[in-house]
Amino acid sequence: MNKLIMLCTLALCAAAFTAPAHANLKVFACEPEWGSLLNELGGDKLDVDVGTSALQDVHVIEAKPSLIAKVRRADLAVCTGADLEIGWLPQLVRQSGNPKIASGAGSFMAADQITTLEKPSQLDRANGDVHPGGNPHFQMDPQRVLVIAKALAARLGELDAANAATYQQHLADFITRWSAAIPKWEAKAAPLKGRNVVVHHNSWIYLTTWLGLHEIGSLEPKPGVPPTSAHLATLVDTTKNGHALAIIRAAYQDPKPADWLAERTGVPALTLPFTVGGDAQSKDLFSFYDSTIDKLLGVAK
Structure with missing residues (x-):
């Protein structure tokens, strides 16, 4: 009996040593800019899938099975919002059957963190493709990117408390480098x-x-x-x-x-x-x- 107990104990110890480490947070980024920002903030603590490329018009993306698979395994979706992805993201979320990113903490819309420009006072399709939430192409403004980075780091820490301090450290490093880059870009x-x-x-x-x-x-x-x-x-x-x-x-x-x-x-x-x-x-x-x-x-x- 003692021998059996000893063998069981050894087996449990071996399992403890071979058990996988804390699983990385899986994030689906709708656009490349948010994939890059996630890499800045998360490093090796995140598994990031980017849904689109710079050579695609993100207004009109096809909800392919490969994208549905990426959304299905995500703990968090990071997207632009302001209806930029209205033609395809809801369909991806629905077909993925992933309730984590449908709403709440698992859904992060960058537009919700800032004030957008060109928000229409009234909507009229005769005026073309006008976004109700304002112009969604704010990845071109470094000050708004900085605001979004702070909110995103907080959200990552909310979903992954074990690595919250790491996300804040990465954020601090990003803020230092980004804040130094902005005046250099402006002067240039x-x-x-x-x-x-x-x-x-x-x-x-x-x-x-x-x-x-x-x-x-x-x-x-x-x-x-x-x-x-x-x-x-x-x-x-x-x-x-x-x-x-x-x-x-x-x-x-x-x-x-x-x-x-x-x-x-x-x-x-x-x-x-x-x-x-x-x-x-x-x-x-x-x-x-x-x-x-x-x-x-x-x-x-």
Whole structure:
């Protein structure tokens, strides 16, 4: 009997030593910018799946089985909100059958943590693809990203109390580096202040507001409405007479409309990364901002 007890004790000890460590929090990030921010805040304490890439229009994502699988295993979903993902995220959550991220602590919407720009006073589909919660492309504003980072670190600690101190340590490090980077970016981008730009879609307001650029035209006649030949023709004089710095488009957007206008005005068509992964340089949030400013300064010269 004593021998049996000893064997059982040894077996229990062995199981204790071979038992897996505290399981990582599994997070589904709707967009690359939030995947990058999660990596900054969580490091090796998180398992992060990113649902989209910089080469996709996140307004229109297909709810594929691979995405449903990612959502099904998530403890937390981190998304932009402000109805940016309204066409696909609810469907993913519903088909995944994962109640943890349907609402409450398991659902983190970045837009809920900040004040958005261009929030409409009234909704009218005749005005195009207007978001009721305001313009959702605030990943282009470093100050808002900082506010979101603080709220996200707190949420991670709420869901994973065992690593709450680690998330706060990572946040403190991020704040130090991010707060040092912002004035450097602003000083570097100073020559851009007051310059005019034409944009493909109304997705640049946070960047242009931050850097003091002026949007004098949009290739889309209304938000979300594809450029037409007639509308592009009206922009030729506007672009020329406004001495536009560039015609700006995101990495995922069709280059043809901007190229058409560039050929007729001599104003360069400029592809900006728009989010992490949008070009070879934009490997994280810091290099994403570096690349954006460098490319704008490149055409300014």
